[in-house]
Amino acid sequence: MKGKSTNRAGKISIGKILTYIFAFFWAFMTIFPVVITFLSSFKNNVEINTGMFSLPKVWRFSNYIDAWKLAHIGRAVGNSLFLSFATTVLVTVIGISASYILARKNFSVVKKIYTLFLVGVMVPIHCTIIPVSALAGNIQAKNEYWFLVLVYTAFNLAQAIFLYTGFIQGIDKEMDEAAFMDGCGEIHLLYKIIFPLCKPIIFTEAIFVFTFCYGELVYSLTLLSEESKYTMARAVLSFTGNHTVEYGPIFASIIVAVFPMLLLYILFHEKIQAGMMAGAVKG
Amino acid sequence: MPKRKKEITISVLLLLPAVIIFAMLIIYPVCNTVWLSFFKWKGIAGQPKEFVGIANYLKVLTGNSFWNSMLNSLYFMIGGFGILMPLSFGLALIVTSNVRCRRFLKTSYFMPVILSTTAVALIWVYILNPSFGALNQFLDIVGLSNGKKDWLSTPTLNVWCVVLVNEWMYAGYNMLIFVAGLIAIPDSIFDAAKIDGCGFWYRVRYIILPLSKGSFKIFAVLCITGCLKVFDLIWAMTKGGPNNVSSTPAIMLYTEAFTYKNFGKSSTIGVILLMTGIVLSLGVNRCLRYKED
Numbered sequence: 001m002k003g004k005s006t007n008r009a010g011k012i013s014i015g016k017i018l019t020y021i022f023a024f025f026w027a028f029m030t031i032f033p034v035v036i037t038f039l040s041s042f043k044n045n046v047e048i049n050t051g052m053f054s055l056p057k058v059w060r061f062s063n064y065i066d067a068w069k070l071a072h073i074g075r076a077v078g079n080s081l082f083l084s085f086a087t088t089v090l091v092t093v094i095g096i097s098a099s100y101i102l103a104r105k106n107f108s109v110v111k112k113i114y115t116l117f118l119v120g121v122m123v124p125i126h127c128t129i130i131p132v133s134a135l136a137g138n139i140q141a142k143n144e145y146w147f148l149v150l151v152y153t154a155f156n157l158a159q160a161i162f163l164y165t166g167f168i169q170g171i172d173k174e175m176d177e178a179a180f181m182d183g184c185g186e187i188h189l190l191y192k193i194i195f196p197l198c199k200p201i202i203f204t205e206a207i208f209v210f211t212f213c214y215g216e217l218v219y220s221l222t223l224l225s226e227e228s229k230y231t232m233a234r235a236v237l238s239f240t241g242n243h244t245v246e247y248g249p250i251f252a253s254i255i256v257a258v259f260p261m262l263l264l265y266i267l268f269h270e271k272i273q274a275g276m277m278a279g280a281v282k283g
Numbered sequence: 284m285p286k287r288k289k290e291i292t293i294s295v296l297l298l299l300p301a302v303i304i305f306a307m308l309i310i311y312p313v314c315n316t317v318w319l320s321f322f323k324w325k326g327i328a329g330q331p332k333e334f335v336g337i338a339n340y341l342k343v344l345t346g347n348s349f350w351n352s353m354l355n356s357l358y359f360m361i362g363g364f365g366i367l368m369p370l371s372f373g374l375a376l377i378v379t380s381n382v383r384c385r386r387f388l389k390t391s392y393f394m395p396v397i398l399s400t401t402a403v404a405l406i407w408v409y410i411l412n413p414s415f416g417a418l419n420q421f422l423d424i425v426g427l428s429n430g431k432k433d434w435l436s437t438p439t440l441n442v443w444c445v446v447l448v449n450e451w452m453y454a455g456y457n458m459l460i461f462v463a464g465l466i467a468i469p470d471s472i473f474d475a476a477k478i479d480g481c482g483f484w485y486r487v488r489y490i491i492l493p494l495s496k497g498s499f500k501i502f503a504v505l506c507i508t509g510c511l512k513v514f515d516l517i518w519a520m521t522k523g524g525p526n527n528v529s530s531t532p533a534i535m536l537y538t539e540a541f542t543y544k545n546f547g548k549s550s551t552i553g554v555i556l557l558m559t560g561i562v563l564s565l566g567v568n569r570c571l572r573y574k575e576d
Binding site: 015031117126237 | 313424556
């Protein structure tokens with residue numbers, strides 16, 4: 001209810017009109033490019049050339065079939081979803097386990113390891129491509145998803161540990177002691193008590209990890225060369241780079257590529273926004 | 284002390300996976316990059332690496348292309364502070380005010396972040412396409428055909444196109460940073476201001492801006508470190524071309540390594556990028572802390 005221009009009972013001020021115009025203008029600006037892409041995905045070249053803004057005269061679903069067959073966009077989206085899912089699970093499990101120790105134990109090594117992870121947050125992903133791709137070459141891990149998942153995990157681990165450790169430190173230690181009194185082991189405590197309590201922060205980090213992995217480009221460029229293993233970003237890029245004669249299928253492939261994330265967003269937009277907000281402020 | 288021994292065992296077991304992954308894929312590669320930056324290496328396994336001292340650093344720092352790519356990063360920073368910051372702050376003010384359809388507005392503002400960079404880049408590549416792109420068609424419709432351009436092939440103009448796409452994509456995300464700050468301001472302050480008859484601008488100037496300092500600090504750190512790392516958008520929109528005019532340090536690092544096979548030189552760029560990032564983010568943190576005192 002804040003930051004709004006004070007105008008006396010129902011009187012419409014110019015400021016208010018301008019605010020509305022700008023508010024809806026920007027909403028239009030964010031949605032319209034996606035709408036244009038969607039409309040173009042049903043057109044043929046002639047229609048695209050003559051008018052990107054008009055509705056397609058015939059809804060050519062065949063463009064989607066072409067995108068599916070020529071760009072293998074369905075497979076690529078599946079690959080990306082799999083990678084994102086695997087990475088998210090791995091980051092969560094490994095991250096929470098480590099954070100529990102980092103937050104609760106007082107060994108001197110523990111503090112040093114925590115500092116190391118904090119410094120790791122600052123490493124840009126590109127600084128490590130050469131050694132990592134050389135490593136992948138040496139252990140025959142190019143085109144292997146398990147390696148890509150490990151690389152993605154490594155890059156998200158530092159931030160995850162930073163967020164989780166902060167969160168677990170905020171959980172009352174008496175909880176642990178009560179659990180130990182009841183004869184609860186540490187593993188049990190971690191997975192039955194700490195883990196459920198951390199749900200909000202896990203969700204926040206999971207959104208970051210999932211969106212990062214779904215669109216990741218640099219490592220899928222360097223580590224993947226087999227076409228059947230291409231991720232979404234890789235497949236769409238190589239399809240558009242092919243100078244295909246028909247543009248319709250290209251637009252269709254873009255729409256298929258954004259569809260899963262758009263669907264997730266439409267279903268969970270409140271939670272995603274809240275989670276991103278929490279993460280952005282802490283990170 | 285069997286209990287303590289057990290505690291240590293469990294600690295090691297739980298920490299180990301994270302430490303191994305981190306050591307193998309972050310710490311070792313960073314150290315290796317630093318080491319490689321002093322060598323000349325064509326990336327062929329087994330071929331000897333030739334030690335060249337700081338020659339790579341001299342070559343990179345005296346070359347035009349590196350400074351050009353840094354200049355492009357600077358454009359991203361200028362765009363970030365000059366366009367993205369006011370835009371996201373304005374959007375944050377809108378969605379926290381009592382305009383109608385707040386939720387619809389907020390949801391649509393934030394949507395682009397979710398789409399992933401490559402898809403966003405390609406959506407805009409076709410909007411900016413010189414022969415059939417929506418932007419040029421729009422200029423035709425409103426009678427500004429003279430303004431038609433080959434947006435992504437004209438030097439410098441294309442960098443700014445990517446900068447604007449970057450702002451388009453992240454405006455909603457940064458809006459959330461400011462929203463988090465705005466909703467933390469207690470209502471009582473606004474009520475008091477209302478009683479005193481404060482207008483909208485007074486409230487922004489004397490209440491909202493001073494109390495949003497924390498949000499601006501977060502924005503500054505994210506923006507500065509983010510600008511050095513731009514890769515995906517440029518790669519998908521211009522590939523750094525034509526003739527590297529639109530490349531950023533990250534693009535240059537990639538092409539030096541995987542197009543020209545200069546792995547030593549590429550590592551040098553990596554080290555410079557890492558150092559600049561750390562220095563800048565520590566610097567920004569320190570500057571803003573002094574201001575707060």
